[in-house]
Amino acid sequence: MPGNVQSVERAASMLQLLAEENEPLTLQQIAGALSLAKGTAHGLLRTLVDVGFIEQVHPAGPYRVSAELFRLGVDRLDLNELRARALNWTDALAARTGESTRVAAFRQGHVVVAHHVFSADETRQTLVTGTYVPLHASALGKILLAFDPGAARSIIGQELPSLTYRTVTDRFALQRELAVIRDVGWAAAVEESEPGICSIAASIRDRGGHVVAAVGIEGPVEQLCDERSRPRPGLVTQVVRAGRAISRELGHGRDE
Amino acid sequence: MSAPEKYIAALDQGTTSTRCMLFDHGGHMVSIAQREHRQYFPQPGWVEHDASEIWSIVKRIMPQALADAGADPEDVVALGVTNQRETTVVWDRSTGVPVSRAIVWQDTRSSSVLDRIAATLGAETITRLTGLPLTGYFSGPKLRWLLDGDEHLRMRAERGDLLFGTMDSWITWNLTGGVDGGLHVTDVTNASRTMLMNLETLDWDPELLRALDVPAVMLPQIVPTIGVLGRTVEPLAGIPIGALIGDQQASLFGQTAFDAGDAKCTFGTGSFLLLNTGTEIVRPESGLISTVAHKVENEPTSYALEGSVAVAGGLVQWCRDSLGLIRHTSEIETLAAGVADNGGCYVVPAFSGLFAPLWEPRAQGVIVGLTSYVTKAHIARAVLEASAWQTKDIVEAMNSAGGTPAKSLTVDGGMTADNLLMQLVADVLDIPVVRPMMAETVALGAAYAAGLAAGYWADRDELRRQWHRAAEWQPAMDPVRRKAEYGNWLHAVSLTQGWGRRS
Numbered sequence: 001m002p003g004n005v006q007s008v009e010r011a012a013s014m015l016q017l018l019a020e021e022n023e024p025l026t027l028q029q030i031a032g033a034l035s036l037a038k039g040t041a042h043g044l045l046r047t048l049v050d051v052g053f054i055e056q057v058h059p060a061g062p063y064r065v066s067a068e069l070f071r072l073g074v075d076r077l078d079l080n081e082l083r084a085r086a087l088n089w090t091d092a093l094a095a096r097t098g099e100s101t102r103v104a105a106f107r108q109g110h111v112v113v114a115h116h117v118f119s120a121d122e123t124r125q126t127l128v129t130g131t132y133v134p135l136h137a138s139a140l141g142k143i144l145l146a147f148d149p150g151a152a153r154s155i156i157g158q159e160l161p162s163l164t165y166r167t168v169t170d171r172f173a174l175q176r177e178l179a180v181i182r183d184v185g186w187a188a189a190v191e192e193s194e195p196g197i198c199s200i201a202a203s204i205r206d207r208g209g210h211v212v213a214a215v216g217i218e219g220p221v222e223q224l225c226d227e228r229s230r231p232r233p234g235l236v237t238q239v240v241r242a243g244r245a246i247s248r249e250l251g252h253g254r255d256e
Numbered sequence: 257m258s259a260p261e262k263y264i265a266a267l268d269q270g271t272t273s274t275r276c277m278l279f280d281h282g283g284h285m286v287s288i289a290q291r292e293h294r295q296y297f298p299q300p301g302w303v304e305h306d307a308s309e310i311w312s313i314v315k316r317i318m319p320q321a322l323a324d325a326g327a328d329p330e331d332v333v334a335l336g337v338t339n340q341r342e343t344t345v346v347w348d349r350s351t352g353v354p355v356s357r358a359i360v361w362q363d364t365r366s367s368s369v370l371d372r373i374a375a376t377l378g379a380e381t382i383t384r385l386t387g388l389p390l391t392g393y394f395s396g397p398k399l400r401w402l403l404d405g406d407e408h409l410r411m412r413a414e415r416g417d418l419l420f421g422t423m424d425s426w427i428t429w430n431l432t433g434g435v436d437g438g439l440h441v442t443d444v445t446n447a448s449r450t451m452l453m454n455l456e457t458l459d460w461d462p463e464l465l466r467a468l469d470v471p472a473v474m475l476p477q478i479v480p481t482i483g484v485l486g487r488t489v490e491p492l493a494g495i496p497i498g499a500l501i502g503d504q505q506a507s508l509f510g511q512t513a514f515d516a517g518d519a520k521c522t523f524g525t526g527s528f529l530l531l532n533t534g535t536e537i538v539r540p541e542s543g544l545i546s547t548v549a550h551k552v553e554n555e556p557t558s559y560a561l562e563g564s565v566a567v568a569g570g571l572v573q574w575c576r577d578s579l580g581l582i583r584h585t586s587e588i589e590t591l592a593a594g595v596a597d598n599g600g601c602y603v604v605p606a607f608s609g610l611f612a613p614l615w616e617p618r619a620q621g622v623i624v625g626l627t628s629y630v631t632k633a634h635i636a637r638a639v640l641e642a643s644a645w646q647t648k649d650i651v652e653a654m655n656s657a658g659g660t661p662a663k664s665l666t667v668d669g670g671m672t673a674d675n676l677l678m679q680l681v682a683d684v685l686d687i688p689v690v691r692p693m694m695a696e697t698v699a700l701g702a703a704y705a706a707g708l709a710a711g712y713w714a715d716r717d718e719l720r721r722q723w724h725r726a727a728e729w730q731p732a733m734d735p736v737r738r739k740a741e742y743g744n745w746l747h748a749v750s751l752t753q754g755w756g757r758r759s
Contacts (some may be wrong), residue, residue: 078586078590080586080587080589080590080673080675081586081587083586083673083675084586084670084673087670087672087673087695088696089285091285091694091695092284094693094724094726095282095693095694095722096284115673117727118724118727120693125728126728127728127729
């Protein structure tokens with residue numbers, strides 16, 4: 001039987017150490033406390049920062065356990081519960097816009113569709129609940145990239161595959177777009193995952209203000225966009241409102 | 257500047273919670289405020305609610321729903337009230353205080369008075385007059401149990417000091433002023449569940465009042481389902497009340513199942529399949545109920561056949577509240593999805609005896625097929641399967657009563673958020689299951705009814721055009737497995753009767 005993996009043991013000791021301290025610790029202090037070479041300690045700390053278990057107060061600053069670690073598993077919103085809470089508002093969004101409506105969250109490296117409402121055009125449609133949408137080429141995915149640190153970390157060092165000629169595959173272009181999304185609070189993907197298809201999405205926040213999911217509509221580009229391929233402002237407003245309503249359902253902005 | 261948006265409000269007083277919703281002209285929900293109330297289980301088979309608590313929740317959520325929509329009372333064109341049916345409240349006319357906790361529709365205690373009723377009027381005659389089987393589910397026997405158990409109470413009732421009502425009556429009386437001139441009314445759909453109303457005359461029937469030994473003086477006035485009956489005084493003044501309608505009839509209306517042959521199945525605390533039979537009363541068979549679908553003043557009454565299942569979502573709630581198996585009801589799907597089958601385990605939730613099609617008040621719930629192999633995930637799966645099989649039982653009864661088998665099942669209610677359950681229902685019925693683009697059809701139906709009364713919507717065609725398909729599940733179960741599983745289910749059901757009949 002193989003022995004314990006030394007680096008996992010060391011990483012666990014680091015987490016224990018940081019969790020017990022009230023103040024952030026420097027690399028020097030951590031390496032000293034655990035009798036590790038500075039290079040070894042630094043490598044482990046870098047990895048723990050990348051997976052989101054610890055964070056630095058400022059770049060090159062001391063380390064502390066990230067708030068995310070304490071939410072690990074405990075508060076994670078059940079996707080079936082998310083669907084039940086979103087149901088009324090996604091129905092209203094689908095009915096108002098006439099477009100197919102989805103709610104998605106980031107799970108195990110993928111944007112998973114938690115809920116799907118058919119478009120109102122009465123064509124034959126199939127539920128896509130449980131399937132994935134592309135992280136960098138869909139409005140739902142971009143919302144999660146912009147606001148969910150786990151989703152953002154998952155594309156570090158990964159290639160952004162081109163799905164259509166309009167897919168944003170340049171990392172810097174994508175980062176610039178995510179910054180805008182964080183400012184305006186909604187995202188769009190116009191023919192970026194599939195020719196002729198556009199999607200618009202907004203964030204869903206929990207009681208604590210964390211973005212836990214995204215809600216959006218998807219449909220033919222001529223229905224969702226104006227002549228200049230810009231998302232129609234009326235539809236954007238509806239999507240943002242639905243996101244706010246579902247967030248309120250999850251306790252965001254409610255006193256009780 | 258355009259005129260401010262006008263809305264229709266719906267007040268849905270359900271078994272576990274009360275909600276107030278505002279709808280716009282497109283029938284889209286604009287706001288929702290809701291709150292659960294406490295469930296009392298003082299003895300096995302007993303279920304009670306505190307009617308005062310429910311009224312205080314109404315007072316709190318109505319203003320909240322309007323505030324969330326940014327609406328003033330004058331922006332609300334009409335209010336529709338819909339309610340858990342049969343739940344029985346008796347209160348003091350001069351103080352407005354209930355004499356006891358409300359006896360909830362799931363409560364089985366009144367089966368003890370059925371023999372006394374049958375001694376005066378035969379069960380067959382009662383069914384002919386009311387469309388209902390002689391069981392304790394309906395509010396008349398519950399009222400009889402209350403009055404039989406307390407001589408002083410009966411005396412006060414006969415003196416005219418006490419008022420009886422189902423939740424629609426209690427809420428409306430309070431909304432319209434309570435002790436200061438509150439309207440004591442009930443609508444025909446709710447009255448058709450009392451066992452005191454004649455299904456043809458739509459009035460209290462002297463023969464039934466005699467058999468159930470209920471003083472007429474305590475009964476509310478029966479009004480049509482749709483039609484403005486007054487204005488609210490509390491908690492917001494001046495909103496016209498446009499409709500009173502029992503919850504299952506409301507969801508039939510909300511599905512725009514206006515015509516004979518239209519049907520729906522609602523998955524709530526219980527599950528209820530209603531088939532609109534048009535203006536004809538279809539005499540019930542196969543354990544079904546004949547009931548009023550809705551009535552507009554001076555128009556012919558619409559009737560329905562109903563298959564009633566007492567426990568559906570209620571079983572999931574029990575897993576959460578009494579077993580602690582899950583933290584939120586939706587987690588039942590997460591848990592159940594962890595296994596591919598039930599592992600040989602079956603749950604039959606005969607908590608209130610069995611309703612349709614067997615009507616066996618003495619049956620008690622069972623969990624069978626336990627081995628060390630069975631995990632909580634298997635039990636969760638069996639819990640969802642129980643709702644699917646019970647639906648099959650009432651669909652089969654409806655098929656044999658209606659003559660033509662259903663080609664698809666239109667569903668609604670909060671449990672339709674459970675995709676695994678909906679797939680199971682499609683699998684066991686072997687027909688597609690369709691959810692409309694508004695799962696909360698109970699509130700929507702009450703809003704539709706009130707909005708029609710107030711002229712907010714022109715006619716029913718306008719409402720039909722608002723119906724859209726939101727989701728559909730196709731059957732995918734192997735027929736051999738379906739047959740074997742159904743056999744197991746029926747065997748488990750027979751065990752609930754055997755267990756209940758012991759002693």
